[in-house]
Every structure is written in C-alpha cells, then in structure tokens.
Amino acid sequence: MAARWLAALKTPVGAVSAAMLLSVLTLAVLAPILWSGQAEEINTRAILQGPSPEHPVGTDSLGRDLFFRLLVATGLSVKLALAATGIGVCVGLVLGAVPSLLSRRIGRLVTAFVNIAVAFPGLLLAMFFAVIFGVGQTGAVLAIGFATAPSFARLTQTLIATQSERDFIAAAKLAGVGRVQRLIRHILPNIAEPLVVTATIGAGSSLLAFAGLSFLGLGVQPPAYDWGRLLNEGLNDIYLHPMAALAPGLAVVIAGLAFNLFGEAVAKTLGAPTPFAGKGAAPQRVRPTAVESSADVEPSTSSRESSAVLTVSDLFVSFPGPAGPITPVRGVSFSLAQGEAVGVVGESGSGKTQTALALAQLVEYPGSVTASRLEFLGQDQLSSPSPAKRQLLGTSFAMVFQDPMKSFNPTMRIGTQLAEVAQRHQGMNRRQALARAADRLRAVRVPAAERRLRQYPHEFSGGMRQRAMIGMGIMGNPALIVADEPTTALDVTVQQQVLRLLSTIKEENNVAILLISHDLTLVGQVCERVLVMYAGRIVEDLPATDLAERSLHPYTQALLAAVPDMETDRNQPLAVVPGRPADPSNVPAGCAFASRCPKADDHCTREDPQLVQQEDGHRVACWHPSRGTGQRVSVELKLPAAALQGEAS
Numbered sequence: 001m002a003a004r005w006l007a008a009l010k011t012p013v014g015a016v017s018a019a020m021l022l023s024v025l026t027l028a029v030l031a032p033i034l035w036s037g038q039a040e041e042i043n044t045r046a047i048l049q050g051p052s053p054e055h056p057v058g059t060d061s062l063g064r065d066l067f068f069r070l071l072v073a074t075g076l077s078v079k080l081a082l083a084a085t086g087i088g089v090c091v092g093l094v095l096g097a098v099p100s101l102l103s104r105r106i107g108r109l110v111t112a113f114v115n116i117a118v119a120f121p122g123l124l125l126a127m128f129f130a131v132i133f134g135v136g137q138t139g140a141v142l143a144i145g146f147a148t149a150p151s152f153a154r155l156t157q158t159l160i161a162t163q164s165e166r167d168f169i170a171a172a173k174l175a176g177v178g179r180v181q182r183l184i185r186h187i188l189p190n191i192a193e194p195l196v197v198t199a200t201i202g203a204g205s206s207l208l209a210f211a212g213l214s215f216l217g218l219g220v221q222p223p224a225y226d227w228g229r230l231l232n233e234g235l236n237d238i239y240l241h242p243m244a245a246l247a248p249g250l251a252v253v254i255a256g257l258a259f260n261l262f263g264e265a266v267a268k269t270l271g272a273p274t275p276f277a278g279k280g281a282a283p284q285r286v287r288p289t290a291v292e293s294s295a296d297v298e299p300s301t302s303s304r305e306s307s308a309v310l311t312v313s314d315l316f317v318s319f320p321g322p323a324g325p326i327t328p329v330r331g332v333s334f335s336l337a338q339g340e341a342v343g344v345v346g347e348s349g350s351g352k353t354q355t356a357l358a359l360a361q362l363v364e365y366p367g368s369v370t371a372s373r374l375e376f377l378g379q380d381q382l383s384s385p386s387p388a389k390r391q392l393l394g395t396s397f398a399m400v401f402q403d404p405m406k407s408f409n410p411t412m413r414i415g416t417q418l419a420e421v422a423q424r425h426q427g428m429n430r431r432q433a434l435a436r437a438a439d440r441l442r443a444v445r446v447p448a449a450e451r452r453l454r455q456y457p458h459e460f461s462g463g464m465r466q467r468a469m470i471g472m473g474i475m476g477n478p479a480l481i482v483a484d485e486p487t488t489a490l491d492v493t494v495q496q497q498v499l500r501l502l503s504t505i506k507e508e509n510n511v512a513i514l515l516i517s518h519d520l521t522l523v524g525q526v527c528e529r530v531l532v533m534y535a536g537r538i539v540e541d542l543p544a545t546d547l548a549e550r551s552l553h554p555y556t557q558a559l560l561a562a563v564p565d566m567e568t569d570r571n572q573p574l575a576v577v578p579g580r581p582a583d584p585s586n587v588p589a590g591c592a593f594a595s596r597c598p599k600a601d602d603h604c605t606r607e608d609p610q611l612v613q614q615e616d617g618h619r620v621a622c623w624h625p626s627r628g629t630g631q632r633v634s635v636e637l638k639l640p641a642a643a644l645q646g647e648a649s
C-alpha cells in the first residue's frame, strides 16, 4: 500500500500537493510551540496596522501580530478538521457496514436514511448539527463529523457491496466464516485504501467547513482562534486592512487544496472510487426455502441415491425483474453419489452457475431459492441454519471458482487463508493449521509449500492459484467439490494439470465432483455423467461414455455438433446451435428449446416435456428423443499423456 501511495508522488500534482501537505502538517505541529508567545503579545501602540516589514500581515485590534496568529492558528484548524474527519469516517463506517451485518429490514432502513442524508448539502447539515450539539469547538467537531458521515457511509456501502460479490467472500462464507468476521478479516482490509484516500480528500472539506462555522460564530470561541475566527475578525476592518481577512482566507484555501489535491492524486494512481460512486446495500445471501414437490421432479433413482452425497429436487432460483421474475433455474433435480464426477454443460445463461450457487447456499439477495428437497450428506439443508450445518458445509463442501485471481483475498497470505478453515472447524491452533495447509499445498503439487504459505495471492501464477484453491477445498475432508469453470482462465497445459488434479483427488479421497463447463470435451475427460442444461432445466442426464454416440436430446446433439475437432473443415464457418438461448425472464410455453429444434411440432410448443428416465438410466426431457451423434464430436475419455507432465510448473 505504501508503495502505491509513494507512486502518487511521482506525478507533478502529487509531488506539489504532498509538499504543501507536509508544510501544513509541520506548521500545525510546530507553530503553536514556537510562536504562541509572539502571537499573543498585545501592543497598544500598533493597533489595526496594515502590512509592514515588522508585521507582514498587519495587526489586530489589540495590536497582536496577525502573521504569527495565522501560523499558530494552523494547529487548531488542522487538529479540529482531522478530528471531525475521524468522526465522519467512524460513523460512516458503522452506518455503511450495518446493512451487511443486521437483518435486511434494518439494513434497508439504514440505507434509506443514508440516501436521504447524502442528498442534503454538507454545510447545511453541519449548521443543523452545530445548533443541536451547541456552539463551540466540541459542538462544531461533532457537527462536521456527523455531516460528513453520510458520504462515507455511502462509499462504505458501495465498497462492501463490491467486495461481497467477490469469490473469496463466497469461499469464506462457505467455510463458515460469520458475517462480522467476514467484514473484519476479509472486507475491511480490501476497502481500507479507498476509504483512507477519501478521508484525505474529506479532511480538506472539513477544514473549509470548520472555517465556515467559526466564521459564522458557531465554531471556535475566543480567546481560542482558528483561521475561521481570524477571518471573522479581519472582516470587520476589511476596507481599512484587507490583508487581515485575505490572509486567513488564503490559508484555508491553500491547506484545503493540499489535502484535496493529494487525495485526488493518490486516488488517481490507485483508481479509487469517490464517495458518490454509487449506492446500494451490501448483497446478502439467501437460504433455500422448502416447497412442496411437484410431479416428476424427483432426482434420478438408482443405486446412487443410497450413497448420495447430494440430493436435490425441484430446485428453483429466481430474481425480481422489471417485467416479472427472472428464473434462471426452473426445477432442477439430480443426485450425486460418493466419488462420482458429474459434468454440467449448457450455453451461457442456461443456469449452471446459479444451480451451483444455490447448492452452496450462496445465491445473493434479492434472489430467492426454493426446493422440495436439498440434502447434503444426508443433512437437510432446507431447515434453519445451525452450527452443525455450517460445520458440515465448511469442511465437506468445497467450491472452486472460475477466476483464480478473485478466489483469494488479495490482502491476506495464502497460508492464513488456508489455515482459517482448519482453525475454525477442526479445532486446530494456528501452528497446526499452517502445518495442515503446507501438507495440503503439497498434495495439490505446489512446490516449496512452506515458503508459498507466506506469500500473497499475487505472487502465485494462475494455475498455481487454482491449485491452491483446490488445496483450500481439501483442508477439511470434502465429500463434494463444485468446480465452476475452473480452467476457463488458464492456458491449455495448466488446464490439463488442474483437471488431472481434480481427478486424482476424486480417486484418492472418493470425493464427488460437480464440474460446470461450456466445454463438452473437457467434461467428457473428467466426468462419468453429464447433465445438459437448457433454459434453467436439465434436458438430458446421460453417462459421459454415451455423449458421442447415444445422446437423445436434440439440444445435446446440437451442442456436440458445435464442438470443432481436428477434422473440422477450416474453410467452413464453425457450426453453432441455431437461434438464441431462451430469455430467463420470458421462457416460452412448452419446450423452451422448441423454437431452435429441427424436430419441434405443435405438441412441443404446447407442453413442456418432463425429464423422464429411460430403460438404461439415461434421463431426457423431449417429446421426440432419438439416438443421434454429434457430427463432429470426438470426446476423449482419457486424459492425454501430455497432461501428466510438467505438473509443478
């Protein structure tokens, strides 16, 4: 952080404003110590004099030297402005954080209050509070502090909301880290920098506001004096001695500019948002709600269920939309057996990620999740949360996100983040937890594990970070790893290493894997079973070995036909699934795929087919299922040999 602040000094504005700020702060500390005597010295022979070599700014009505008074007033002016800013930041932090900590209703009330307060001009609010808190220094500090708090609260809310959407917060939530701990350990360190920058800019505004209140007689009271008071006194004789009013005014402007320009220069270097950069409460995650089961939505019944790690029936996820609810997941049902790897494929927007988030209870408010059954390791996830449930999810349910850069908290060492799970759920002390973390990093083939534990996420390569994320997932004893496009952000070689690692963990620990991907070939490499999703529903559930030759749904066949292979004619345009995916806010009646399906008839557009189990355990939701092969697909069911090499790179 210090290095990035220092980088601001390399810009011309940064360098000049830093020099100005340093001078102001030095004066604020030294002037009252060095020149208080001269500033207080009364000289009845030199009353109300104009500027002269002896008194560069002139004298006041008691013959006191205004230059020394100006210098000494720097101390009180800066001290009070900083105190007011401190109060503004603290109250703003509390107001900004409350919506993410308390119930949604209280959060909404606080957000509405902040929004109203932000709409008032700051100085008006300060005068209003000054009347409430009383005339004088303390009243003015409180008044300006409370008047600036709403803009800090707004900024805090916005920053918390942004951070709350990041994957490492979802990971912390899944690991059972409570709201307060998430805020203190994971969110605040990541928003501290823009808050400090904004506070620096805010100190300049507080300085101006304080001078304003003192000038109006509401702030500093005689015999104490700050720049506002000197301005007030100088104004009485402005026609005789304009310098007496101009000099304190100039001091306020220069000091205010120093704070403002320095803050702006740092903000520009960091790209930090300003206090008015948006609004909104921090997102809160919703818990699935139980609903009555509708017909034909039970997960596939087979021997899998007896050893099921996960069973879900009739899962719906919806969000309020401008023209009615948007439902990206519409009645998903399936189960996952111990040690089974299942792939979820489908075009963008088909509901894959929302399904995974709902299973991990990570869908954010205002989304809502309902299901008639949701069991993880035999434990009902639809009833109220309990410590036992959080413990089970924290140790047995691991999630690997798409972008390894966002999966870790950038302000914490990798070791601390891995150790958090073991300390929280396995009763280990920090030393034991770090030893376990080193062991887990070795298990995911991260070389020099002990040294790596002390590094920050940015010191890891993309592939290494993804492996460390998987390592974090196996800090406990996971029964299920949900990997949402875990290799999309990685190059092909590293992609193969990560897939290989997932397969090894699955084999060695009998862990079930739910692998979400656009890539049918990749899913075919790792998974035994494939769920094909379209418009928020599973339209086909088939063994991966059947993908190439025995798929039944026209959508699966269209996806397969769109996979290019070595024989694809490069002179021809690549095959695509014709038409556009269904809009989750306006899913058509009947089969959602009908408008893109070559086999569709009236029946398809009238009635939505249910997911029906076939004789071979294969499930399909289609009125006209027929065996078909994707024209171009060649799904490799074994990992290529190249994937086994270069693991530690």
Ligand SMILES: Nc1ncnc2c1ncn2[C@@H]1O[C@H](COP(=O)(O)OP(=O)(O)OP(=O)(O)O)[C@@H](O)[C@H]1O
Pocket: 319, 320, 326, 328, 346, 347, 348, 349, 350, 351, 352, 353, 354, 355, 367, 518, 584, 585
């Ligand atoms: N906060 C939200 N508000 C409204 N709709 C949302 C919200 N979040 C997601 N959606 C809906 O969910 C759909 C995306 O679902 P999801 O992310 O599960 O798709 P996906 O199959 O994983 O897509 P991709 O492969 O691109 O990640 C969006 O198209 C949108 O309609």
